[in-house]
Amino acid sequence: MASTTDRPRARRRRHLGSYLFLAPNFLGFLAFTLLPVGAAFILSFTEWGLLGHPRYVGLANFSKLLGFHRQGGALTANDPYFWKYLGNTVFLMLGIPLSIAGSLFSALLLNQRLRGVVLFRTLFFLPSICSAVAVTLLWKWIFQEDYGLLNTWLRGVGVADPPRWLVSTAWAKPAFIIMGLWTAVGGYNMILYLAGLQNIPAELYEAAAMDGANWWQRLRHVTWPLLAPTTFFITTMSIIAGFQGGFVAAYMMTGGGPAGATTTIMLYIYQNAFQWFQMGYAAAIACILFALIFGFTLLNWRLSQRVVYYQ
Amino acid sequence: MGLKAAAYMALGAIGLVMAVPLAWMISTSLKDPSQVMVANDRWLPRRQVMSKYGPVYATAVDGVAVRGTQVARSPRGRTLRLLEPAAMAGRTVTVAASKVRPVEQVHLHWGNYAAAWSAIKVESAFGGLLRNADAFLIFYINSILVAVAVTLGQVFTSSLAAYAFARLRFPGRDSLFLGYLATLMVPAVITMIPVYILLSRLRLTDSYWALILPAMFSAYGTFMLRQFFLTIPRDLEDAARIDGAGLFTIYWRIIMPLSKPALAALTTFIFLHTWNEFMWPLIVIDSLQLKTLPIGLAHFQGPYATEWHLLMAASVIVMVPVLLVFIAGQRYFVRGIILSGIKG
Numbered sequence: 001m002a003s004t005t006d007r008p009r010a011r012r013r014r015h016l017g018s019y020l021f022l023a024p025n026f027l028g029f030l031a032f033t034l035l036p037v038g039a040a041f042i043l044s045f046t047e048w049g050l051l052g053h054p055r056y057v058g059l060a061n062f063s064k065l066l067g068f069h070r071q072g073g074a075l076t077a078n079d080p081y082f083w084k085y086l087g088n089t090v091f092l093m094l095g096i097p098l099s100i101a102g103s104l105f106s107a108l109l110l111n112q113r114l115r116g117v118v119l120f121r122t123l124f125f126l127p128s129i130c131s132a133v134a135v136t137l138l139w140k141w142i143f144q145e146d147y148g149l150l151n152t153w154l155r156g157v158g159v160a161d162p163p164r165w166l167v168s169t170a171w172a173k174p175a176f177i178i179m180g181l182w183t184a185v186g187g188y189n190m191i192l193y194l195a196g197l198q199n200i201p202a203e204l205y206e207a208a209a210m211d212g213a214n215w216w217q218r219l220r221h222v223t224w225p226l227l228a229p230t231t232f233f234i235t236t237m238s239i240i241a242g243f244q245g246g247f248v249a250a251y252m253m254t255g256g257g258p259a260g261a262t263t264t265i266m267l268y269i270y271q272n273a274f275q276w277f278q279m280g281y282a283a284a285i286a287c288i289l290f291a292l293i294f295g296f297t298l299l300n301w302r303l304s305q306r307v308v309y310y311q
Numbered sequence: 312m313g314l315k316a317a318a319y320m321a322l323g324a325i326g327l328v329m330a331v332p333l334a335w336m337i338s339t340s341l342k343d344p345s346q347v348m349v350a351n352d353r354w355l356p357r358r359q360v361m362s363k364y365g366p367v368y369a370t371a372v373d374g375v376a377v378r379g380t381q382v383a384r385s386p387r388g389r390t391l392r393l394l395e396p397a398a399m400a401g402r403t404v405t406v407a408a409s410k411v412r413p414v415e416q417v418h419l420h421w422g423n424y425a426a427a428w429s430a431i432k433v434e435s436a437f438g439g440l441l442r443n444a445d446a447f448l449i450f451y452i453n454s455i456l457v458a459v460a461v462t463l464g465q466v467f468t469s470s471l472a473a474y475a476f477a478r479l480r481f482p483g484r485d486s487l488f489l490g491y492l493a494t495l496m497v498p499a500v501i502t503m504i505p506v507y508i509l510l511s512r513l514r515l516t517d518s519y520w521a522l523i524l525p526a527m528f529s530a531y532g533t534f535m536l537r538q539f540f541l542t543i544p545r546d547l548e549d550a551a552r553i554d555g556a557g558l559f560t561i562y563w564r565i566i567m568p569l570s571k572p573a574l575a576a577l578t579t580f581i582f583l584h585t586w587n588e589f590m591w592p593l594i595v596i597d598s599l600q601l602k603t604l605p606i607g608l609a610h611f612q613g614p615y616a617t618e619w620h621l622l623m624a625a626s627v628i629v630m631v632p633v634l635l636v637f638i639a640g641q642r643y644f645v646r647g648i649i650l651s652g653i654k655g
Contacts, residue, residue, distance in 0.1 A: 018481035021558070021562070022476075029491070029530060036502035037494070039508075040505050043504065105321075109321050120322045126637075127329055127333070129583055129633055129634075131586070131629050131633060133587075133629065134629045137612065138623065141335075141336075141623065142332060144619075195648075248590070251593075251609070252612065283505075289501075290498055290500075293496075297496070
């Protein structure tokens with residue numbers, strides 16, 4: 001029996017034990033996550049080329065990124081590239097709804113009790129775990145304008161002048177989206193949907209069938225509402241990833257071109273920080289990106305409050 | 312019945328879309344260099360049959376199919392010295408160029424893999440232990456080294472912290488955990504620049520440390536394991552505690568063995584993620600002998616940008632271990648996604 005006098009000491013010793021368990025992870029977390037978040041915020045108010053000391057510049061980075069000025073009567077962005085690349089990033093995110101629909105459709109198919117379904121699941125899932133660098137090289141070859149597989153086929157079916165994909169300002173972004181769909185449709189989202197589907201109680205379908213609901217009505221009024229939490233999670237994660245997307249593809253396939261058509265915010269941050277060594281400016285872009293991600297996540301969450309029904 | 316057939320058709324169609332690019336990669340990687348651009352819609356790699364007199368062509372003379380090697384070419388056509396059939400061997404015939412076609416056979420050009428593997432050399436790696444080595448060998452060793460170190464480190468530190476969060480009571484636990492949760496939302500891009508600056512101040516950029524150290528701690532792994540540890544019944548621990556077991560013994564002998572599925576899922580997750588990581592190694596590594604496979608492949612693309620047979624062979628080389636790990640750990644991997652998604 002512990003006496004009343006040594007109880008605090010025993011407790012303190014127990015606490016020390018707890019902190020020892022926590023320490024390795026927490027110190028790393030502190031050094032490589034928590035403090036860097038603060039540092040990025042502070043850095044965004046400075047100008048710094050890595051040599052010497054950072055110079056405090058107030059809101060100059062942000063006003064350059066977000067501000068406008070009059071040039072010959074017309075309103076011009078202080079950094080037109082930022083807006084262009086933000087536009088590119090958002091354009092590429094148009095693939096998200098397609099990708100989610102594709103994942104749901106694939107999951108619905110795989111959820112049928114059919115023979116060989118596991119084999120299909122593995123096959124669908126393969127593209128998403130393959131090294132992104134290797135995948136982009138593969139698609140660079142498929143999209144190659146003269147000898148690539150896609151244009152060979154398009155010419156074969158009578159398209160005399162197929163798109164020049166990665167070297168065309170108009171088609172490079174759609175090409176990115178096509179490649180993105182190939183990697184994403186059968187990936188994590190499909191598995192999450194599959195898990196969601198398997199959690200739906202069979203009684204609900206039986207009840208719906210008794211009421212004479214056809215498969216579309218069952219999908220619309222049973223499956224879709226019950227998958228809403230999954231859809232919400234997937235949408236949120238896709239938006240977060242989407243804002244940070246396009247780096248590997250742009251770096252490997254186009255270098256951000258042609259004429260900046262495939263430069264995303266992520267590549268712009270990389271260029272600013274690690275090619276032009278404008279650390280403060282790059283940190284400011286990263287902060288804006290974070291704000292955007294945070295804002296959209298919040299918005300998505302608000303919207304979902306109305307439609308998501310948690311069991 | 313009709314629905315079932317339709318489902319199979321749809322599955323097959325999607326499967327085809329997924330498989331075709333991968334098959335195309337393998338097909339290209341096995342083509343003779345001369346065939347890559349010319350016969351670009353051929354799936355089975357082929358090349359022209361060679362005889363000891365040169366490449367073999369086929370044509371027809373007076374309705375008889377013949378084969379031979381080309382000896383001359385003129386506006387009148389091509390002149391072939393015949394090899395087959397035996398009765399006509401040695402004769403030369405001249406036929407219109409449009410009637411002559413090369414004789415081809417299936418030929419898998421495995422040499423592309425060897426060529427890609429040793430195309431670039433690394434002067435010295437591992438402090439001079441390996442000299443003038445094939446670059447892909449070095450990239451492979453680096454990737455394995457980094458992936459194993461990161462995986463072990465992250466699983467270990469995460470499981471320790473997760474145990475504290477799930478089982479131990481200490482002041483500040485819940486607010487600290489909330490802090491961990493909050494940073495799950497923080498995109499990697501925001502920490503990238505400060506961490507790079509930190510490492511460069513410590514003179515750790517362009518070293519294995521830069522690849523391993525920042526990746527060894529993750530809020531995500533801690534969170535996932537904590538959720539799993541919470542589901543383990545407390546009775547076993549209580550019994551052990553009565554027997555006088557310390558905290559570490561309980562963690563190591565009871566909690567960890569009972570968490571094998573979650574640990575396997577996390578291990579597969581981290582390994583694949585680290586193996587495929589591209590942007591961070593690109594930022595912190597400059598030296599060729601320190602490059603991992605993804606940035607090694609990017610480096611390889613430089614001088615060989617249009618040698619598609621080599622690029623595809625190199626891509627396959629990079630992908631193979633990932634596929635093996637995935638096939639081995641598929642069950643856990645899928646469960647890991649579900650764990651992270653549902654609880655998140």
